[in-house]
Amino acid sequence: MPKISSVSQTTAPTRRIARLLLPLMAAALLVLSLNATSSGDHELKPTKEMASQTRWVVNTINSRHYLRDSIDKLNGEEMVEAYIESFDYSRMYFLKPEMEEFYFRFADSMEGFLEKGNLYAAFEIYETFKEVATARTEWALERLEKPWDFTVDETFRTDRREMDWPATKEEADALWERRIKYELLNELLSLASETDNDESVSLEPKNPDIMEPEGEDESFDPSKIQRLLNDEDFYAEKLEEAREKIRRRYARNLKYTVERQAAEVQESFINAMTQLFDPHSTFLSSDTLESFNSSVQNSFVGIGALLQNDDGICVIKELIPGGPAEESRQLEPEDQILGVAQGKDGEFEDVVDLELRYIVRKIKGEKGTTVRLLIRPGQSADPSVRKEVSIVRDEVKLTANLAEATLITVPVEGGRTIPVGVIELPSFYGNIGAGGTLTTTTDDVSELINKLRKLNAQGIILDLRMNGGGLLSEAVRLTGLFIPVGPVVQVRDSNGRTEVLADRDPRMLWEGPLIVLTSRFSASASEIVAGALQDHDRALIVGNSSTHGKGTVQEVYQMNNRMPFSWFKSAEPEARPVASKITIKQFYLPEGSSTQVKGVPSDISLPSVNEFLPIGEDDLPHALPWDKIDKVKWMNDWAKLEVESPEDPELIKKLTEASMERQENLEEFRFLNRQIDWRRERYEQKEISVNLEKRIERKINEQAYIEELDDTYDALKEDNYSMQEVLLELTKEQNAISEKNRADPIVGSNGEADESDNEAEDSEEDDEPSYDIYLRESARIMADWIMEVSPGPVAQRAK
Numbered sequence: 001m002p003k004i005s006s007v008s009q010t011t012a013p014t015r016r017i018a019r020l021l022l023p024l025m026a027a028a029l030l031v032l033s034l035n036a037t038s039s040g041d042h043e044l045k046p047t048k049e050m051a052s053q054t055r056w057v058v059n060t061i062n063s064r065h066y067l068r069d070s071i072d073k074l075n076g077e078e079m080v081e082a083y084i085e086s087f088d089y090s091r092m093y094f095l096k097p098e099m100e101e102f103y104f105r106f107a108d109s110m111e112g113f114l115e116k117g118n119l120y121a122a123f124e125i126y127e128t129f130k131e132v133a134t135a136r137t138e139w140a141l142e143r144l145e146k147p148w149d150f151t152v153d154e155t156f157r158t159d160r161r162e163m164d165w166p167a168t169k170e171e172a173d174a175l176w177e178r179r180i181k182y183e184l185l186n187e188l189l190s191l192a193s194e195t196d197n198d199e200s201v202s203l204e205p206k207n208p209d210i211m212e213p214e215g216e217d218e219s220f221d222p223s224k225i226q227r228l229l230n231d232e233d234f235y236a237e238k239l240e241e242a243r244e245k246i247r248r249r250y251a252r253n254l255k256y257t258v259e260r261q262a263a264e265v266q267e268s269f270i271n272a273m274t275q276l277f278d279p280h281s282t283f284l285s286s287d288t289l290e291s292f293n294s295s296v297q298n299s300f301v302g303i304g305a306l307l308q309n310d311d312g313i314c315v316i317k318e319l320i321p322g323g324p325a326e327e328s329r330q331l332e333p334e335d336q337i338l339g340v341a342q343g344k345d346g347e348f349e350d351v352v353d354l355e356l357r358y359i360v361r362k363i364k365g366e367k368g369t370t371v372r373l374l375i376r377p378g379q380s381a382d383p384s385v386r387k388e389v390s391i392v393r394d395e396v397k398l399t400a401n402l403a404e405a406t407l408i409t410v411p412v413e414g415g416r417t418i419p420v421g422v423i424e425l426p427s428f429y430g431n432i433g434a435g436g437t438l439t440t441t442t443d444d445v446s447e448l449i450n451k452l453r454k455l456n457a458q459g460i461i462l463d464l465r466m467n468g469g470g471l472l473s474e475a476v477r478l479t480g481l482f483i484p485v486g487p488v489v490q491v492r493d494s495n496g497r498t499e500v501l502a503d504r505d506p507r508m509l510w511e512g513p514l515i516v517l518t519s520r521f522s523a524s525a526s527e528i529v530a531g532a533l534q535d536h537d538r539a540l541i542v543g544n545s546s547t548h549g550k551g552t553v554q555e556v557y558q559m560n561n562r563m564p565f566s567w568f569k570s571a572e573p574e575a576r577p578v579a580s581k582i583t584i585k586q587f588y589l590p591e592g593s594s595t596q597v598k599g600v601p602s603d604i605s606l607p608s609v610n611e612f613l614p615i616g617e618d619d620l621p622h623a624l625p626w627d628k629i630d631k632v633k634w635m636n637d638w639a640k641l642e643v644e645s646p647e648d649p650e651l652i653k654k655l656t657e658a659s660m661e662r663q664e665n666l667e668e669f670r671f672l673n674r675q676i677d678w679r680r681e682r683y684e685q686k687e688i689s690v691n692l693e694k695r696i697e698r699k700i701n702e703q704a705y706i707e708e709l710d711d712t713y714d715a716l717k718e719d720n721y722s723m724q725e726v727l728l729e730l731t732k733e734q735n736a737i738s739e740k741n742r743a744d745p746i747v748g749s750n751g752e753a754d755e756s757d758n759e760a761e762d763s764e765e766d767d768e769p770s771y772d773i774y775l776r777e778s779a780r781i782m783a784d785w786i787m788e789v790s791p792g793p794v795a796q797r798a799k
Contacts, residue, residue: 044123044262051117056559057270057283057580058114065277066494066552066583066624074114074276076107083272084125087257089161092175093132096165114273122269123262130258137254139173140180144243144250148181150692156182157687180246181690187242188692189699192225192234220707222700228692245311248353252312256355263287278583279620280554286576287361292556294398302364303371304396305331312353313338315378321738323396329741330389334378337363338386341372348374365393397734401426403441405448405726407455408775410783418783421457421726422775423448428470428478428525441470442477444728449481449509451726459513459782462529463775465543469524472553476501479532481509482539484641487632488532490588491553498588500632513644513785514539517778518602520610523548523617531589531600536636537647540655540785541602542778544610549617551596552624553585586624592631596624603646604656604781606774607663607672609679644789651788658784659777668773671712678705716771721779723769 062068080102088094094102106113106121113121156178157163166172227234263285270283284292294300304323305316314337319326339348340362351359363371373389406422423445430440452460472489479488480503492498516530516539527547533539558579587595597618617623638645646652663669689695727735 044126044260044265046119046123046262046266050119050262050266053117053283053559053578054114054119054266054270055117057274058117060557060580061274061277061281061582064555064557064582064584065281066585067277068494074111074273076110077103079110079272079276080107080121080125082275083122083269084129085161086268086272087126087129091160091163091165092172092179093129093136094165095169095172096167098128098132099165110273119266119269122265126260126265133254133257136176137250140176140250141247143177144180144184144246148184148239150181150185150690152691153694154178154181154690155687156690158182159686178690182688183246183249184239184242185690185692185695187245188228188238189225189695191238191241192228193220193699194224220703222703225696225699229696248312252353255353259355274580274582276622278552278622278624279617280550280552280581281583282581284556284579284581286578287357289558289577289579290364292581300364300396300398301367301393302360302396303391303393305363307337307356307360307363309356310336314351314354314356314359320396320398320400322734322741324391324394326738326741328389328391330387330391331373331375332378336376336378337373338376339374341374343370344372344390346372348372367393367395369393397730401429402439402728402731403444403448404728404731405452406769407452407457407724407726408779409722409724410779411721412783412787418459418786419455419457420459420461420779420782421449421452421455422461422463422779423452424463425467425526427467428472428474430471430474439728439730440477441474442481444730445478446481446509447728448726453510455724455726457512458786459515460510461515461517461775461778461782462539463517464522464526464530465517465519465774466521467523467526468521468548469526469550472501472525472528475525475528476503479503479529480505482514482533483536484508484636484643486536486634486636487590489528490590490592490629490632491585492588492629493585498629508643511641511643513782513789515778515782515785516541517774518543518547518600519608520544520546520548520599520613520615522600523550524552527551527595527600528587528589531593531595534600534603535590537638537645538636538643540604540646540652540781541600542604542781543602543606543774544608545605546601546616547595547599548615549595549597549599549623551587551594551599551617551626552583553587554581555584556581583624588629590632590634592629594626594628597626603652604659606659606777607669607676608774609676612680613683644785646785651785654788655781655784659781662777662780667712668716668771668776671709671716672773675709678709713771720769720771721776 081099084094084099084102085091102125106125110121113119166175228238229235267283267285267288274281274283282288290300302323303325304320305325306318306320308315308317316325316331316333316335316337318333319331325331337359338350338352340351340359341348342362342365349362351362363373365371370390370392373391375387375389376383377385377387403423403425405424408420408422410418410420412418425441425445428441430442449460472491476488483503484506485503487500487502489501490498491501514533516533518526518530518541522530522543527550530539530541530547534541556579558577589595589600597616599616636643638647646655689698
């Protein structure tokens with residue numbers, strides 16, 4: 001085993017000197033570059049417009065917030081802390097005495113500052129942070145070049161959100177040394193095993209209820225990382241590569257810090273104030289407001305490409321079907337964007353190491369305008385190749401965020417099958433304000449229900465597991481598809497006035513069995529739908545023990561920036577709109593219970609990793625408390641209306657018992673519980689070793705366990721249910737455009753068609769449907785329900 005505490009243990013003196021001197025020279029140049037960056041006088045200054053906006057936000061939240069009569073005085077110290085945590089979230093840059101000085105200088109005066117629109121405290125604190133971050137980065141880069149001893153039995157706490165700021169510089173230095181050591185070791189293991197990550201496995205997967213394996217490198221070879229222990233040259237080479245990656249990361253992070261825009265400082269500061277009222281009240285800068293509107297309306301103007309920051313390089317990860325980028329036939333996934341220019345003649349701006357949101361702003365623009373991109377083709381073997389791509393911006397339709405459906409064929413006793421429809425709804429979208437919209441939630445779900453009915457679906461599962469909410473009006477409209485008339489939600493304002501939002505259209509689109517599949521990520525509008533259908537005894541709720549627990553109403557107030565009596569043209573550019581999203585009311589279900597904090601409980605619970613992750617409303621600071629009001633009097637006679645309902649307690653008992661028996665006996669649930677236990681163990685381990693031998697041993701053991709889970713998962717997938725995709729007509733149209741774009745030959749510079757890429761795409765197999773244990777069990781519960789209430793006719797229809 002080499003002496004890990006030194007990088008100079010090589011066999012050739014020349015190589016030893018080179019390895020020592022070159023990194024030091026590079027570090028020196030980088031420090032000089034950082035000094036130049038920090039001294040570039042990128043001074044942040046609040047504007048008169050910002051002062052006006054700040055006063056407007058304070059007045060708006062004081063006059064309209066649900067708690068406006070309950071909060072007498074803001075906690076200035078807590079606000080200072082929340083603001084600083086927005087950029088020093090690991091509590092590692094500032095020292096405790098510096099924090100106490102900020103409290104002393106600004107805490108008691110904070111309310112007065114805000115009322116006057118005075119942002120002095122925000123910019124003073126952030127300017128201090130820039131100085132501290134610059135000095136700390138220089139220190140870190142210098143320490144990075146010194147020897148490291150990975151044989152010491154030390155640990156690093158990766159989550160410091162509940163820790164205090166270091167008391168002294170010596171304590172901070174020691175903390176930062178362990179952090180750099182932790183990052184170096186991560187990169188060492190990553191580079192040695194030729195994977196993209198080590199400790200960065202997400203504890204909150206994109207869909208936590210699809211418990212697929214972690215996806216570690218299938219070609220993982222333990223001998224590769226073990227070479228770090230017994231091959232001095234290999235260790236020294238990988239250590240220097242790791243150093244270089246961290247150099248770039250630290251320099252890039254400092255660049256982001258130094259070049260932060262004044263509007264972002266203002267936004268962070270105001271939000272530190274608004275979120276003392278509750279977690280969901282926020283100030284929306286012009287860029288944030290634009291993103292918010294795009295997410296609700298499922299469309300925006302741009303080129304239609306999903307971008308990702310890869311070590312400081314903007315990489316195209318996906319082309320949105322039917323978007324301008326795809327239709328141009330000039331861009332491909334993995335292409336790298338190095339520069340952006342406006343119009344046909346604008347100069348290129350270098351965007352390497354630029355924060356991704358700034359790049360997105362440069363690429364977006366008005367419909368019909370031209371943006372030019374300097375591209376390094378991702379598939380080119382020659383990294384020096386560049387090409388210029390010109391694209392006309394247009395409306396991009398985000399069909400990936402729209403509702404979609406699946407028909408699952410569930411086998412039952414006697415060799416028969418029952419077709420069950422599943423509608424996956426990611427959000428409640430539609431028209432907002434005066435903006436246009438792609439489509440609405442209720443219209444899309446109606447279209448999918450009609451298509452599933454034609455395919456003879458006997459029951460429907462409404463999948464709201466990843467639905468974080470959206471438009472209240474759409475939640476009410478959607479609920480009306482499954483009930484004749486009746487209350488959907490009660491909304492109470494700060495004065496105690498209660499309004500009942502009800503479905504008043506007696507028409508129903510679906511009268512059959514209905515299950516709502518939920519998780520701890522189901523929030524707000526999705527909780528209204530689930531809770532209303534549960535209170536009406538119209539649907540069975542299946543999923544996590546309860547939903548997220550966000551039971552408050554936010555309204556977006558846009559500031560009118562136009563000055564009164566402005567009949568003359570101002571020389572100043574017209575200000576972009578800003579807004580405030582403010583909590584103004586609270587939700588209560590028809591039976592009177594608030595969805596706040598407690599959420600909507602499941603009738604049948606399934607085991608989940610979400611139960612121990614801090615992802616609920618009660619995990620957020622300043623969450624409003626749960627309470628209850630009087631219920632709304634109403635009644636729907638489901639038997640008389642010939643509508644299926646889980647109102648019979650005996651039915652729910654039978655369905656629950658059957659599900660619990662499967663959870664205890666089926667191999668897929670044993671696999672699920674093993675994954676949950678593994679994720680819980682990883683989550684609860686806050687201290688991570690920075691000892692190389694221990695980390696190698698851990699990585700090898702974890703990989704062996706993951707491969708075992710992979711094998712189990714692959715075996716389970718062999719018995720997956722048959723599934724048929726059901727798409728909206730709009731989605732099908734966009735997909736058809738996308739397929740045509742891919743099928744059309746690319747015209748090269750010589751004017752000849754090149755179809756080589758198309759052959760490769762045609763040969764690719766379609767993705768298999770995921771083995772979704774939660775969805776499978778929900779479909780089995782639905783089949784049990786159908787067989788229980790109508791064993792004969794339903795079974796015959798399902799043959």
